[in-house]
Amino acid sequence: MDKIRIRGGKALHGTLPISGAKNAALPLMAASLLTDQTLTLVNLPHLADITTLANLLSQHGVAMHMNGHASNGGHTGRVVELTAKEIISTTAPYDLVRKMRASVLVLGPLLARCGQAKVSLPGGCAIGTRPVDLHIQGLEQLGAEIELQEGYMVARAPKGLTGTRILFPKVSVGATENLLMAATLAKGETILANAAREPEVSDLAHCLVAMGARIEGIGTDTLRVQGVPSLHAATHEVIADRIETGTYAMAAAITGGDIELLGGRMEDLTAMVAVLRKAGASIKPTENGFRVSRTDAELKGVDVMTEPFPGFPTDLQAQMMSLMCAANGAAMITETIFENRFMHVPELTRMGADITVHGASALVRGVPRLTGAPVMATDLRASVSLVLAGLFADGETVLNRVYHLDRGYEHLEAKLAGCGADVERIKGEE
Ligand code: EPZ
Numbered sequence: 001m002d003k004i005r006i007r008g009g010k011a012l013h014g015t016l017p018i019s020g021a022k023n024a025a026l027p028l029m030a031a032s033l034l035t036d037q038t039l040t041l042v043n044l045p046h047l048a049d050i051t052t053l054a055n056l057l058s059q060h061g062v063a064m065h066m067n068g069h070a071s072n073g074g075h076t077g078r079v080v081e082l083t084a085k086e087i088i089s090t091t092a093p094y095d096l097v098r099k100m101r102a103s104v105l106v107l108g109p110l111l112a113r114c115g116q117a118k119v120s121l122p123g124g125c126a127i128g129t130r131p132v133d134l135h136i137q138g139l140e141q142l143g144a145e146i147e148l149q150e151g152y153m154v155a156r157a158p159k160g161l162t163g164t165r166i167l168f169p170k171v172s173v174g175a176t177e178n179l180l181m182a183a184t185l186a187k188g189e190t191i192l193a194n195a196a197r198e199p200e201v202s203d204l205a206h207c208l209v210a211m212g213a214r215i216e217g218i219g220t221d222t223l224r225v226q227g228v229p230s231l232h233a234a235t236h237e238v239i240a241d242r243i244e245t246g247t248y249a250m251a252a253a254i255t256g257g258d259i260e261l262l263g264g265r266m267e268d269l270t271a272m273v274a275v276l277r278k279a280g281a282s283i284k285p286t287e288n289g290f291r292v293s294r295t296d297a298e299l300k301g302v303d304v305m306t307e308p309f310p311g312f313p314t315d316l317q318a319q320m321m322s323l324m325c326a327a328n329g330a331a332m333i334t335e336t337i338f339e340n341r342f343m344h345v346p347e348l349t350r351m352g353a354d355i356t357v358h359g360a361s362a363l364v365r366g367v368p369r370l371t372g373a374p375v376m377a378t379d380l381r382a383s384v385s386l387v388l389a390g391l392f393a394d395g396e397t398v399l400n401r402v403y404h405l406d407r408g409y410e411h412l413e414a415k416l417a418g419c420g421a422d423v424e425r426i427k428g429e430e
Helices: 022-034 048-060 101-114 133-141 173-184 199-210 242-255 270-279 314-325 344-350 380-392 412-417
Strands: 003-007 013-017 038-044 063-066 078-083 116-120 145-149 152-156 165-167 189-193 214-216 222-226 234-237 258-262 282-286 289-293 330-334 354-358 361-365 374-376 396-400 422-426
Touching: 003 380, 013 412, 022 038, 022 048, 022 078, 022 101, 022 173, 022 199, 048 063, 048 101, 101 116, 101 133, 101 152, 101 173, 133 145, 133 173, 173 189, 173 199, 173 214, 173 222, 199 214, 199 234, 242 258, 242 270, 242 289, 242 314, 242 380, 270 282, 270 314, 314 330, 314 344, 314 354, 314 361, 314 380, 344 354, 344 374, 344 380, 374 380, 380 396, 380 412, 412 422
Parallel strands: 013 258, 038 234, 165 189, 374 396
Antiparallel strands: 003 396, 003 422, 038 078, 063 078, 116 152, 145 152, 189 222, 214 222, 258 289, 282 289, 330 361, 354 361
């Protein structure tokens, strides 16, 4: 297996292109199941998770045609045409679903289009139990009958789905996306209340509108959908990845560098921008994105609590913790979305960090330096937090289990090296 070797201590300078968002691209690809016409997605990132979903979709009958390729280090992304002319299977098998939880996003579209679907329950996950009860309850409220059989959700809607008001008891990105897709083809009006407002949900909604769906309230916590009999072809550009953007913003801040994030959208990161400014970074919009620098200011400790959008994202919590390890002062970091998302703590501690975890909060006392070490992590964001720590640390850090990074960061080494980081991939045996 590949490893990544980092020799830390270099301030990063330069421009860094941001790729299309993984977490927007996945539901957008699933939306191709809703129509027999072609959905063209522009700016699709080249990532392992995208390939995993592509494999699942192709066994449902989606034909995929790749037009473009990543250029400029991924900034322009790829163009992919997805055509689900005929659904040849409504079953999403365990072997594919277990590789990636987002596979569950095929449930709503398959049920809405075919009146039936059999989707494996995704099973456990490193960051928490992550149930799918909200997806199931919401679809049942639209009239589906869902039974759990031998590890599968077996869903039927012989008379089609019918719109109603669904109040989510908890904000869920995936359940909002699944229900939104299903509602586009349901009879009558569906109201999704307490819906997730994440930019990826809005990106999906805009794409569905381009496909002929009738959706109001995009960007708010109440989505109103008037069902239509069918959707049609559309072309949609995937938004820039706000989590990748935030990760590299923190890379600039932790190394005392200056990076322009090309394509980065400050409006999707207001909570993080406020936190980084408080911590001592300067953040300014530019013509093509924004610029993050901390060339002479001291890095200060800032408390952070993760929350649904527009709050501070859980997907940036691990990276923020690495940043706070390097601060002058202490920071309390509280995780409210997932119950087990501190797996990076023991690894950061091995690099010399001073962190004490109390339940859902971690008290981080900044240290003058971290030292490089061999490290590994069990999830994507935890892995990249160790990359950030490695960029700051004295000496050499070798990150194992790089496949986690490959799930969500396109050309990570090339992008960092382009800004002067001493980082390389060591190819391993399979
Ligand atoms: C999405 O996951 C993202 N994944 C995650 O990104 C992200 O961490 C998460 O949203 C929160 O922002 C994709 O978009 C593909 P949720 P999702 O449903 O949709 C609970 C990354 O690193 N819940 O919003 O699965 C759940 O357990 C990843 O890129 C239920 O209780 O997250 C959690 O505590 C990891 N029942 C909370 O809601 C349900 O039926 C929010 O989860 C569904 C969720």
